[in-house]
Amino acid sequence: MVRMTAFFGRLGGILAVVALALLLAAGAVRAAGVAAGYQAAVKEFKALRDDPGSKDRRDLWKALDAKLAALAKAAGKDPLGAKILYYEAWTNAELAERSYLDADWEAAASLYARVAKAYPRHAWSDDALLRRADILAEHLKKPDAAKADLRRILRDHPKGDMADQAKKLLAAAEADAAKDKPEPAKAKAPDKSPTKASASAKAAEARKSSGPPPATSARPAVLRRAVVKTGSAGGRLTLTLDRETTYRYQLLDQKRSDGEQVKLLYIDLDNTRTGSAIPSEKRFAKGVVSRLRAGYFTPDTVRVVLELDGVRQYEIHSEDGPFRIVLDLDGESGGGSKGQFRAEASGKRGGKSAKSADEDAASGKKAQVAKAAPEKADRKPLTPSAAGKKNLGSLVEQLGLSVRTVMIDPGHGGKDPGAQGLYGVTEKDVNLRFAKELGAILRKRGFKVLYTRTRDVFIPLEKRTEMANSQGADLFVSIHCNAHGDPGSSGLETYSLNLANSRDAVRVAARENAASQKKISDLQAILSDLMLSSKTSESKDLAKFVQKRTVSELRGKYRIRDRGPHEAPFFVLIGANMPAVLVELGYITNPTEAKRLSSDAYLRKLADGLADGIVAYKKRIERYAKI
Incomplete structure (x- = not known):
């Protein structure tokens, strides 16, 4: 009897070990499946984000959202779940950029909050809070809730990589709030020359930095997207920002390193930073735009440059919902009736055409204002007489x-x-x-x-x-x-x-x-x-x-x-x-x-x-x- 008891005891132990091994193996298989699914979803997300046609495909964005939600559920408490939830939130934010629906922004904000709540110690938790604060402030118009998230970053993640940015954004938000309050009677301001000198030194130091430059005290706009559509008949550049900003533009004639004369059109965005989706350079095989470049001209100015080929004229204006700067280009083969290369600018938002070389002095290049038509083109604009118009x-x-x-x-x-x-x-x-x-x-x-x-x-x-x-x-x-x-x-x-x-x-x-x-x-x-x-x-x-x-x-x-x-x-x-x-x-x-x-x-x-x-x-x- 004693022997049988011992036997069954050993058997029970063996079975328990086998069961544990099977559970561990199943968990490992599940984890491997979740990891593979996550990698595939990230790849799908990037492809969808970079596809110009994705703005019309809500179904694809929602399908990716459902896929990430299922992966997040399967991940359970695994740390990978934080990254999956983060990408699900990002997916909804990208969808919102295209749909302009508050419901999509709300979904993104809610998911970013889940990242911080479910995985408070994860390295991406403070990133999620920062993105949520941006959505709350800029898209859902909830500045108090946004400031609460920024304070939470400083409280819970004081040594995280988002702390400095949260501190600057919070200061800017509080400064904006202070502007809305009636100002008390001002006493004579003391001399602040040391502060000015300090700011100047910081700006000079910033220019030497190789990373993204610091913003000015006011919260900078973020250039989210730069989309070029180009063909022989014309083209369009659309710059999408997360908030309104002023801009300037200039047309230049410049020689390339191979000696060929090209037309460059640049747009300078004041108090702006580039988003992660903005390429530093992109080339186009055909059409009126041959190349796009984007980068920092000064620590708080983003410059976008287009290299043009066969453009007769251009027009530039700004639009809302979200704030966009739109540049329309007419190609020489297009059916437009204006025979001159010139710009029409809307004064709204302070968009200005550069009139001289002064604004390019910092770059050491002399800007050239475009002429009405190329010098070698022996043509004049068609201006019929009154009789001709009548006939x-x-x-x-x-x-x-x-x-x-x-x-x-x-x-x-x-x-x-x-x-x-x-x-x-x-x-x-x-x-x-x-x-x-x-x-x-x-x-x-x-x-x-x-x-x-x-x-x-x-x-x-x-x-x-x-x-x-x-x-x-x-x-x-x-x-x-x-x-x-x-x-x-x-x-x-x-x-x-x-x-x-x-x-x-x-x-x-x-x-x-x-x-x-x-x-x-x-x-x-x-x-x-x-x-x-x-x-x-x-x-x-x-x-x-x-x-x-x-x-x-x-x-x-x-x-x-x-x-x-x-x-x-x-x-x-x-x-x-x-x-x-x-x-x-x-x-x-x-x-x-x-x-x-x-x-x-x-x-x-x-x-x-x-x-x-x-x-x-x-x-x-x-x-x-x-x-």
Whole structure:
């Protein structure tokens, strides 16, 4: 009996050891799987972040978010879980940069908080708190919560690598808060020359540093993204920052080391630091931009330089939501009508064109202001007489241009449904269905057709004409449906870009502009764009042809109200380098028109008429080209 007891005791011990070994092995296998999954997710994150098309792919970002969430759950209390959660937070922050949704910023902030709470001693905990503070302050407008996170870094991670930065940001935040309070009566300030000398010495020391330079006392802006889209017809540079800042720009003629003369355009961003996604240099195989460079010009100034090839002119302006500086470039092969290389700048935000070499003195290089046209080009801008204008019409006609490529823009999409109509009709869906009908008809008539979207995705209004410009479209047609609180309102109307010429035009423009990040404070810059535009008259002519032919086609079978062509300041039409119109197909809040706009047969008839208008406009242009 004693022997059997001893035997079973030994057996039990052996089984316990085997069970423990199996558990350890399973844990090791699970840990190895989590580690491999983490590495794959990080690789996927970087590829998605660097993909210019990712802004339209919310589904891919959310799929990566779900993958990281599953890995974080599998990691349990393993320290790797902190890094997985950190990347999940970062994924949501990158998504928020593209979607502009507060919900995405909230998700990112919450996940960064989880990193600090679940892994308080992890090396990335203070990084997570710093990023969370940035989101709270800059995107969610919660400065007190942001300062609380910065104080937590100083309290819990006083020797961490984020402590110095947290201290500076907290000081800047408190200084900003102090500015908002009424200032008490000031006594005469004592002499602070030693402090000035100390600051000067620190600045000189900073210039010698090889790392990222220190910021000024005010919280610096961060250059998050620099995106270049370039083609032979033109291009666009978009600089995205996390907050508003002032900037300057200058066009230079410079010789490369191989002796070739090139044009360089630089933009200096004041009180700015570069983010991790900004490349120091990037080259482009074709198009009007051959190279982009970015780096520090002074300790608190970031300089972005473009090397240009075959550019006739450029325009630069700033936008909100988030703050962006946008540089549009017209190529020599583009269809633009301005024959000079010059810049148009918006005074908003203090964007200024450098007028002399003074600002380049620190670099030891003499800046050269670009001339209106290259010296060897023996050409003059075309300036027809009044009689010539009367005989030949618009500038497009004078130049004998034709219409080959049409960019169709189905309005709204994705998170922006547009107007909600009767019988479950949604504007974004009608717009897309009609756009495809119109595209098919135009192709049959010999046109090349491009689309801003071919599926249900959100595209900011400001991006739509950018797509038309970069792809060399000859016409831009934006498709929409109207809506009104009065179900009796009906009819078709076509708009071109200009100041509103009726109260109803103001109403329609306000509704369609609702998806834009622009504000009423941008109105002055917008009006300047309108006044400088050489496409106003061409667009007005196109609107007349489209309206007339579409109504004529429909009246063969339907009773339709002709609301006529109009002008209004639609954000989606601003910046187009070609004639551009916005067509309101009908009222989806009207019982009759809502049913019609749900019918494929009606949309096809509508598309036939609109295509007739485009063909008529094309023939008019070609008639002048043959004179």
